[in-house]
Amino acid sequence: xxxxxxxxxxxxxxxxxxxxxxxxxxxxxxxxxxxxxxxxxxxxxxxxxxxxxxxxxxxxxxxxxxxxxxxxxxxxxxxxxxxxxxxxxxxxxxxxxxxxxxxxxxxxxxxxxxxxxxxxxxxxxxxxxxxxxxxxxxxxxxxxxxxxxxxxxxxxxxxxxxxxxxxxxxxxxxxxxxxxxxxxxxxxxxxxxxxxxxxxxxxxxxxxxxxxxxxxxxxxxxxxxxxxxxxxxxxxxxxxxxxxxxxxxxxxxxxxxxxxxxxxxxxxxxxxxxxxxxxxxxxxxxxxxxxxxxxxxxxxxxxxxxxxxxxxxxxxxxxxxxxxxxxxxxxxxxxxxxxxxxxxxxxxxxxxxxxxxxxxxxxxxxxxxxxxxxxxxxxxxxxxxxxxxxxxxxxxxxxxxxxxxxxxxxxxxxxxxxxxxxxxxxxxxxxxxxxxxxxxxxxxxxxxxxxxxxxxxx
Ligand code: EPU
Numbered sequence: 001x002x003x004x005x006x007x008x009x010x011x012x013x014x015x016x017x018x019x020x021x022x023x024x025x026x027x028x029x030x031x032x033x034x035x036x037x038x039x040x041x042x043x044x045x046x047x048x049x050x051x052x053x054x055x056x057x058x059x060x061x062x063x064x065x066x067x068x069x070x071x072x073x074x075x076x077x078x079x080x081x082x083x084x085x086x087x088x089x090x091x092x093x094x095x096x097x098x099x100x101x102x103x104x105x106x107x108x109x110x111x112x113x114x115x116x117x118x119x120x121x122x123x124x125x126x127x128x129x130x131x132x133x134x135x136x137x138x139x140x141x142x143x144x145x146x147x148x149x150x151x152x153x154x155x156x157x158x159x160x161x162x163x164x165x166x167x168x169x170x171x172x173x174x175x176x177x178x179x180x181x182x183x184x185x186x187x188x189x190x191x192x193x194x195x196x197x198x199x200x201x202x203x204x205x206x207x208x209x210x211x212x213x214x215x216x217x218x219x220x221x222x223x224x225x226x227x228x229x230x231x232x233x234x235x236x237x238x239x240x241x242x243x244x245x246x247x248x249x250x251x252x253x254x255x256x257x258x259x260x261x262x263x264x265x266x267x268x269x270x271x272x273x274x275x276x277x278x279x280x281x282x283x284x285x286x287x288x289x290x291x292x293x294x295x296x297x298x299x300x301x302x303x304x305x306x307x308x309x310x311x312x313x314x315x316x317x318x319x320x321x322x323x324x325x326x327x328x329x330x331x332x333x334x335x336x337x338x339x340x341x342x343x344x345x346x347x348x349x350x351x352x353x354x355x356x357x358x359x360x361x362x363x364x365x366x367x368x369x370x371x372x373x374x375x376x377x378x379x380x381x382x383x384x385x386x387x388x389x390x391x392x393x394x395x396x397x398x399x400x401x402x403x404x405x406x407x408x409x410x411x412x413x414x415x416x417x418x419x420x421x422x423x424x425x426x427x428x429x430x431x432x433x434x435x436x437x438x439x440x441x442x443x444x445x446x447x448x449x450x451x452x453x454x455x456x457x458x
Pocket of ligand 1: 023024124173340341342
């Protein structure tokens, strides 16, 4: 099993490019089930989760062409008879649940293994099911599978759907309901929709396929149903979580790096916290004569969703520097545009070395703290009380053997290892490979002493 061996203390320098967003690409691949024409995505990261999704789509009767060198995937749904997402695939990747809406809307029936909990806590899907029921679907559980069927009329019907839950809205739930509603009869209004950039990017793809979605990126999404969708080409937005992780990597090593394809517009709350702590983040002006973003070709303007994300500000180049010990700060994870839960472990690693006490409260997944025990092994001073962790800054972290438990916790431990005195071995980095394309190579390029080894945990 692969581990990363990290000799800490190297200041990062150089340039890194942010890949396309995993969490945007996964449901977009599933959206190809909504049409019998090919859907081509570009800037798709080469990740285990993406391969799992293409495998699932293959089983669901799609021809898939994956070209990792070109970062593109084309999905062509050719056999409409398959409607079952098996347990064996869904258990490896919870995001498989996003085939539910498209299968139901276009093939009339979906059977998707009920995703279980995972290392970050309970992961219910009640809101997905409630949303699809509101559109008239018959949705029930059978032998561990969510089964969704069209009503007798043979088509979903637009409705007003409320998707707020005890921890805010649901990202994949909003995406599931939105992608079912595009083929429903009439208008659907999703209230308390998730506002995450991945929802907005999904709406942009659906609109490129002929759907009529407005308001995505805000809490009210309006979908006017259409009879059918067609193929499309779409470039996936950059990964805001990978981008934030590299900011933290520069900061924790007192480094100075340049990050390309940086989605500034999707990271407002994150940049606010990093800047508050003392990290310098400046956009790099394009070289004189160069245009900040390529001019849009005539006729290609997106016609429907008046998105909240500005194209140019989603693909900036920024310079990140940290020259002094950071200030402590408070962080509360919240639905977008708040601070994302997917960067909680990374900022915790950073604040372990700040000059004073910080407080981190997790409001999305209140048990997402498996990294705390591992950071303690590296000399961090952390006290957890329910969903809150008090982080008392220490002068140094000390290298140790630590165990990755989930994707983002692993990223936090790798960051801690980059700053720690001595050698840190992060075991089970297959978690990290699910969400970061060859993070070891990107860090090496920035001057980090990181090596991937095949090593059993002691
Ligand atoms: N929730 C419900 N009922 C539901 C669905 C969700 O109560 O039916 C609750 C959850 O338990 C949680 C909150 O609502 O407390 C938010 O969960 P959400 O449904 O938004 O999570 P998700 O859509 O399953 C996506 C990302 C996660 C990310 C969360 C929150 C993908 C593939 N996954 O999950 O990403 O943490 O949104 O932003 O898009 C990761 O990349 O490491 C990751 C876990």
